Every structure is written in C-alpha cells, then in structure tokens.
Amino acid sequence: xxxxxxxxxxxxxxxxxGALGLGLVAGLVLxxxxxxxxxxxxxxxxxxxxxxxxxxxxxxxxxxxxxxxDDGALPAGAVAALEWSAADADAARAPGxxxxxxxxxxxxxxxxxxxxxxLAAAEEKESAGELPGALADVREAMSKTEDPRRxxxxxxxxxxxxxxxxxxxxxxxEWSATAAELSGAEARGELSYxxxxxxxxxxxLDDSVRDGAREHLLDRWVGxxxxxxxxxxxxxxxxxxxxxxxxxxxxxxxxxDRMGQDPRLVSDFAVRGLRALTAGGWAxxxxxxxxxxxxxxxxxxxxxxxxxxxxxxxxLLRAELQQALVAAVESHALLPDGFQxxxxxxAEALGPPLRERxxxxxxxxxxxxxxxxxxxxxxxxxxxxxxxxxxxxxxGVLCAGAGVAIYLTLRKERRLQQLxxxxxxxxxxxxxxxxxxxxxxxxxxxxxxxxASSAPRYHSLIRREAQRLRRLVDDVLDFSRLExxxxxxxxxAETDLPEWCxxxxxxxxxxxxxxxxxxxxxxxxxxxxxxxxxxxxxxxVLNLVDNSLRHSGRKEVKxxxxxxxxxxxxxxxxxxxxxxxxxxxxxxPFERAGELAGAGAGLGLAIVRQIAESxxxxxxxxxxxxxxxxxxxxEVPLRPAERRAxxxxxxxxxxxxx
Numbered sequence: 001x002x003x004x005x006x007x008x009x010x011x012x013x014x015x016x017x018g019a020l021g022l023g024l025v026a027g028l029v030l031x032x033x034x035x036x037x038x039x040x041x042x043x044x045x046x047x048x049x050x051x052x053x054x055x056x057x058x059x060x061x062x063x064x065x066x067x068x069x070d071d072g073a074l075p076a077g078a079v080a081a082l083e084w085s086a087a088d089a090d091a092a093r094a095p096g097x098x099x100x101x102x103x104x105x106x107x108x109x110x111x112x113x114x115x116x117x118x119l120a121a122a123e124e125k126e127s128a129g130e131l132p133g134a135l136a137d138v139r140e141a142m143s144k145t146e147d148p149r150r151x152x153x154x155x156x157x158x159x160x161x162x163x164x165x166x167x168x169x170x171x172x173x174e175w176s177a178t179a180a181e182l183s184g185a186e187a188r189g190e191l192s193y194x195x196x197x198x199x200x201x202x203x204x205l206d207d208s209v210r211d212g213a214r215e216h217l218l219d220r221w222v223g224x225x226x227x228x229x230x231x232x233x234x235x236x237x238x239x240x241x242x243x244x245x246x247x248x249x250x251x252x253x254x255x256x257d258r259m260g261q262d263p264r265l266v267s268d269f270a271v272r273g274l275r276a277l278t279a280g281g282w283a284x285x286x287x288x289x290x291x292x293x294x295x296x297x298x299x300x301x302x303x304x305x306x307x308x309x310x311x312x313x314x315x316l317l318r319a320e321l322q323q324a325l326v327a328a329v330e331s332h333a334l335l336p337d338g339f340q341x342x343x344x345x346x347a348e349a350l351g352p353p354l355r356e357r358x359x360x361x362x363x364x365x366x367x368x369x370x371x372x373x374x375x376x377x378x379x380x381x382x383x384x385x386x387x388x389x390x391x392x393x394x395x396g397v398l399c400a401g402a403g404v405a406i407y408l409t410l411r412k413e414r415r416l417q418q419l420x421x422x423x424x425x426x427x428x429x430x431x432x433x434x435x436x437x438x439x440x441x442x443x444x445x446x447x448x449x450x451x452a453s454s455a456p457r458y459h460s461l462i463r464r465e466a467q468r469l470r471r472l473v474d475d476v477l478d479f480s481r482l483e484x485x486x487x488x489x490x491x492x493a494e495t496d497l498p499e500w501c502x503x504x505x506x507x508x509x510x511x512x513x514x515x516x517x518x519x520x521x522x523x524x525x526x527x528x529x530x531x532x533x534x535x536x537x538x539x540x541v542l543n544l545v546d547n548s549l550r551h552s553g554r555k556e557v558k559x560x561x562x563x564x565x566x567x568x569x570x571x572x573x574x575x576x577x578x579x580x581x582x583x584x585x586x587x588x589p590f591e592r593a594g595e596l597a598g599a600g601a602g603l604g605l606a607i608v609r610q611i612a613e614s615x616x617x618x619x620x621x622x623x624x625x626x627x628x629x630x631x632x633x634x635e636v637p638l639r640p641a642e643r644r645a646x647x648x649x650x651x652x653x654x655x656x657x658x
Contacts, residue, residue: 016410023403030396045381049374052336053354057369059334060325060341064360067321067328068292068303074316074324081246082277083312084270089284091267092274115145119157126161135161152186152193160200171204175213184220187227195226195255214262222264228252233269233276244280244300244315246273277302277313294361301361318365325360338377342368431472434465441465464514471546474539476603488536488610495534497525497563497638504538508545508559517555519545525563530638532567532615537636540611540619541569543604544632548573552629566617566637574629583621612636 067073084092118141125134138161142154155178162170178197186193198213205213220226229249236247248269256265274284282295282302295302301321304313322343329335340350343366345357351372359366371377441458444450450458481488501523512519541559548557552575560570578586589606605619612619617636624631 012410012414016407016414019410020403020407023406024400027396027398027400027403030393030399045378048381049354049371049377052377053339053369053371056334056336056339057355057358059332060329060367060369061358061360063328063332063334064325065291067325068294069305073328074303074314081244081314082270082273083266083310084274085267085311086309088267088270089274089311092271092278092284113145113147113150115141115147115150115154118144119150119154122157122161131161131165135165148186152182153188155182156188156193156197156200159197163200163204166204168204168206171201172206172209175201175205175209179213179216184217184226190227190229192220192227194220195228218262218264222268228255233272235276235280243317243320246276246315248273294365296361296364301365321365338372340370340372342370431469434469434472437465438462438469471539471542488607488614490533490536490611490614492531492533494529495532496529497567498523498527500534500538501525501561504541504561505559507538508542511542511545512549512555512557515549515555517549517557520556520558521561522559523561525561528563530563530567530640532636532638533611536611537567537569537615537634540608540634541571543608544569544571544619544634547571547604547632548575548630552576554629563638566635569634571632571634572624572629574627577623577628578621578630580623583623586621587619608634 118137122134122137122141125131125137135158138154138157142151142158145151145154155174159171159174159178162174175197178194182192182194182197184192184194188196195217198217201213202210217226221228229252233246233248235244237243238245249272252269256262256269278284281297290306292306293304295304296318299318301316301318302313303316304311326341329341335341338351339354340347342350342353345366345368347368347370351370352374354369354371354374357366357368441450441462445455445458505521505523508521509519545557545559548571549555552573554573554575556574558570558572560572562568587605587609589603609619612634615636617634619632619634622631622633
C-alpha cells in the first residue's frame with residue numbers, strides 16, 4: 001500500500017509544480033511580446049472590424065443551428081405536430097384508395113321479419129329491466145335468420161345483454177363466436193359491428209382473451225378491413241398562437257388510446273398525417289442528415305428533426321423564429337454595441353452592411369449584418385492598439401498569477417482527495433455496523449437459537465437496522481449525484497401537510513427513542529395540501545434530528561413545524577452548540593465541527609441543504625437566544641396543490657368512449 005501511494009503523491013506534487021512553472025513561463029513570454037510593435041492603428045482597427053463582423057455572423061448562424069436543434073429554445077407551445085419513420089414516409093407517398101363499407105343497419109327500414117319482432121320484444125324487456133328474458137329473445141331471434149346484417153346486430157345485442165347481467169363466461173363465448181363470424185366490414189352507420197362488440201365485451205374478458213381480441217381488431221384495422229369513419233387528418237390554425245397544427249380524426253385517436261397505442265396504429269396515424277401535410281401544400285419532409293430542416297411558406301414554417309430513421313415535425317410562425325433568434329442572440333450577448341441584424345435586407349437606417357447577406361434557411365430567411373458607425377469602431381480599435389502592450393503585460397502578470405492559483409487549487413484538491421479517502425473508510429464502518437447486526441439476527445433466526453417469542457423483537461430490530469442502512473445509502477447516493485453536478489432527484493406530489501407531520505413525528509420519535517433520547521414535537525399546520533417532495537423533506541428533517549443526537553452531546557431534541565405560506569421546521573438541541581465561525585461550514589460535505597465532530601459520515605447537513613435549495617428554500621444554523629445548544633431552521637416555500645394533468649381540459653379533437 002505504501003509503495004503504491006508514494007508515486008501517486010509524487011505525481012500530484014509534480015503536477016502542482018508543473019502548473020506553477022508553466023504559468024510563470026507563459027507570463028514571461030507575454031511580457032516579452034508586449035515589447036514588440038503594435039502595428040498601424042487604422043489597419044489594426046479595420047482588421048478588428050472585419051474579424052468582429054465575421055465572428056458575429058458565424059455566432060448568429062451557430063445560434064440559429066442550435067435553436068433549430070433545441071426543442072426547449074423554441075417558442076412556448078411549439079410542440080411536435082407529427083412523428084414518423086422512413087417507412088411511414090414511403091407509405092405516405094404511395095397512392096392508396098380509401099376502403100368503402102356499406103351501412104348494414106338499413107335492415108331496420110325493410111319489411112319486418114320474425115327476427116325484427118323478437119329483437120323489438122327484447123328491447124322492450126331490456127327497458128323494463130328483464131335482462132334474462134331479453135337475452136333469451138335475442139338468442140331466439142338469432143335462430144330465425146341467416147341474414148348477415150341481422151346476425152351482426154344480434155351478436156352485438158347478445159354481448160351487450162350478457163355483459164349487463166355480469167355473465168363473463170357468456171360474454172367470452174359470444175365474443176369468440178362473433179370474432180369467427182364477422183369480418184369487420186359489417187357496420188352500423190360508419191362503425192364496425194366487430195369493433196362495437198369488442199367495446200361491449202372488453203370489460204368482461206380476462207386479460208389473455210382481451211389481448212387476443214385487441215390483436216384481432218388491430219389486424220383488421222391495419223389491413224383496412226375494419227369499418228371506421230373515413231374522416232382524414234387535416235391542417236388547422238390554432239385560435240390562440242395562430243400556428244398551423246395537425247388535427248387527427250378524434251374517433252380514431254380515441255380508439256388508438258383504447259387499443260394501447262400499438263406501433264401499427266402509430267404508423268397508420270403517421271401516414272395519414274403526412275398525407276395531410278402533402279394535401280396542405282407541404283412536401284413530405286425527410287432530411288438526409290441529422291441537421292434540422294426548415295420549410296417556409298409565407299408566414300408559416302415547418303421544422304423537421306431527424307433521429308436515425310425517425311423524424312418529428314413542428315409548425316411555427318416565421319415571426320416567432322425571428323423573435324426567438326433575436327432573443328437567443330441577445331441572451332448570449334453575440335451582438336457587440338453598434339452591430340444590428342437586418343432580416344429584411346433593406347433597413348439602411350441601421351447603418352452600412354459589413355458582409356454579404358447570410359442565408360439561414362435559403363434566401364427566404366436570411367440576415368444582413370450592419371453597424372451604425374463603422375468609422376467610429378475603426379477609430380476606437382486603433383486607439384486600443386496603443387494599449388496592447390499594456391494589456392499584454394497585464395496578461396503576463398495574470399498568467400503568472402493563474403499559475404500560482406492553479407498550484408494552490410491542485411494542492412487543495414490533493415488534500416480534499418485525502419479527505420475523501422478518510423470518508424470512504426468512515427462510510428465503510430457505518431455500513432458494516434447495521435449489516436453485521438442484520439446478519440447476526442438473521443443467523444439467530446435461521447439456526448433456531450432465537451426463541452419463537454423473540455421473533456417479533458428480532459424482526460423489529462432487523463427493520464430498524466435496515467432503515468438505518470437505507471438512510472445512509474440514500475445519503476451516499478444523493479451526495480454522489482451532487483458530486484457529478486446533479487441536484488437531488490425530487491418527486492413533487494400533492495402532500496397532505498397534517499398527515500405528513502403525523503408521519504414525521506412518528507418516525508422521528510421512534511428514531512430518538514432508539515437512541516435513548518427524548519423528543520418534544522410541536523406542529524402548527526393549517527389543514528391544507530401543498531406540492532412538495534414529502535419523502536425528501538422527511539429525510540432532511542430526520543437528518544437534522546440525527547445530527548443533533550450525534551453531535552450535541554445531549555439526548556434532548558425539540559422539533560417545531562409550522563406551515564403558513566412556507567414550511568418552517570426548527571430542530572433544537574440543548575448540547576454543545578456550534579461555534580459562530582462554523583455555522584456555515586458545517587453544511588459543506590465532509591465538514592464536521594464541535595467536540596464530537598468525529599462521529600458520522602459528514603454528509604447529512606450537505607444533503608439537507610441541497611434538498612432545501614432544490615425546493616427553493618434554505619437551511620441555516622443559529623444560536624438559540626434562551627439557552628445553550630444549536631437551532632437548525634429549514635424553510636421551503638409551499639406551492640398550492642395543482643390540479644392533476646388528467647383532470648385538465650383535453651385537446652380539441654379528443655373523444656371518450658363509454
């Protein structure tokens with residue numbers, strides 16, 4: 001171990017000294033260059049203007065490409081209008097005739113038969129609530145006819161009546177007979193009798209039969225043999241933003257949701273959507289590279305992004321794209337003072353053009369880079385050339401200083417690495433203790449050394465140690481995410497605050513009692529719900545309680561919870577307290593303060609701070625005004641419970657089936 005550690009330490013030390021030497025050498029070189037000629041002032045200014053104009057134009061073009069690739073940078077509400085594959089695009093280009101299905105329900109207008117009379121009698125009995133009699137009449141009516149139209153209606157009525165009586169076996173048998181007899185083309189109006197029969201039987205079928213029935217219907221649907229309304233997808237302009245959008249037939253969309261969004265139906269919808277685009281005058285887009293493609297027609301734009309063999313498209317307005325690009329350029333400060341973008345190409349009032357017109361999406365979407373006073377820019381740049389020597393000299397000093405700063409940073413990192421090594425050793429000990437206890441108690445239970453009467457106690461102890469192990473593992477995992485620059489994974493949900501407080505008190509009290517301590521818990525919570533991560537906040541409070549038990553030197557802990565506008569949790573102990581110069585440092589990873597600083601892994605308070613900040617809140621350590629000890633205050637804002645997404649208004653064009 002010693003032999004392997006020395007070379008690594010020597011390499012780290014060599015890296016520190018190398019960074020210091022490199023910084024000093026770079027500083028000396030820059031100081032030497034600072035003594036060279038600065039060049040002609042006007043030539044330097046003109047060169048700088050040309051260089052700056054090129055950088056600005058390239059930066060705007062790069063920002064445009066990034067804007068097209070980044071869904072999050074697009075205007076709000078510009079969601080994907082359509083997704084499809086290369087095979088879907090080929091199918092959309094191929095001509096296809098729409099199937100035609102006759103309306104078989106016209107038999108009601110013909111001369112009545114025995115079937116019709118018995119069916120009418122069954123309907124009267126059904127209205128009177130005599131379902132068994134109605135079912136018997138429909139069965140007898142079925143025996144009176146071979147007319148496929150009437151038999152399709154009879155099959156549907158038998159399944160509906162059997163489902164209403166709760167006779168699942170009859171429903172399953174009748175569905176099997178219906179699937180064998182009907183092709184899917186038999187229709188009542190524009191809806192297939194086979195589909196209507198499945199919808200009536202679906203709730204009464206077991207999982208295997210239901211899955212087989214859906215597969216049977218999907219085969220008919222995709223093969224074009226299932227009677228459905230022939231309404232095509234079409235382009236419509238939204239009333240709010242005014243963008244074009246793709247409206248799919250509502251009934252087909254609802255049925256697809258009912259069938260579980262089978263990939264074949266997704267493909268069918270994609271083909272219909274592509275044909276709607278073609279009918280609206282847009283080319284079926286299929287960019288050859290991964291770079292986004294853009295089509296412009298008047299004020300409308302169609303953006304297409306490729307991902308392998310899959311594509312997705314969204315509609316925007318040309319003005320929105322221009323505004324989004326201007327906003328992105330401004331947010332990244334790509335336009336120095338005096339530079340202007342002219343999208344129309346004729347805004348002479350913005351100043352002379354500096355470069356040829358830059359095309360972003362062909363001539364229809366391009367910009368001209370202008371400057372309001374290029375002569376002033378050249379003059380200022382020329383005057384700046386006289387300061388070049390001074391700037392280079394300062395840069396040399398900065399490089400030398402940077403070398404020193406890097407040297408100090410690397411030295412600090414080496415020391416921090418040693419702290420991590422010590423932390424791993426400490427965590428290993430913390431993990432080993434509950435694991436050893438669990439294994440010992442499990443072996444006692446398995447070998448029979450524990451009495452039967454002691455089993456509940458053993459189970460309780462195993463659960464306690466497992467919870468202790470889980471809490472430590474959760475802290476280590478959270479810290480691992482923080483080390484990678486990722487915040488804790490929070491799951492915001494509607495949380496009943498009084499119920500949350502009751503659960504928190506129960507677990508905190510159990511935790512403190514196991515530590516042979518005393519807990520005073522007070523809750524002043526209004527009866528309301530809020531959108532928070534209750535589990536994460538519970539862990540944060542328990543970490544504060546555990547910190548007080550570990551480090552205060554006393555076993556008395558007081559927890560106060562208040563919720564009025566924000567959630568405020570106070571965890572108070574009566575022990576050694578935290579020195580004033582350490583009240584901020586204790587929230588750093590691996591940091592511990594006080595006479596009992598050696599206990600624990602040094603992660604608990606760091607995790608608490610991250611949880612609080614991820615909620616938009618804070619945590620701090622204070623000195624109680626009335627006595628010794630430490631007071632930790634956790635505050636997070638409370639957001640009102642939001643209405644769930646499934647209770648919001650649905651999109652226009654959606655439909656629910658009974």
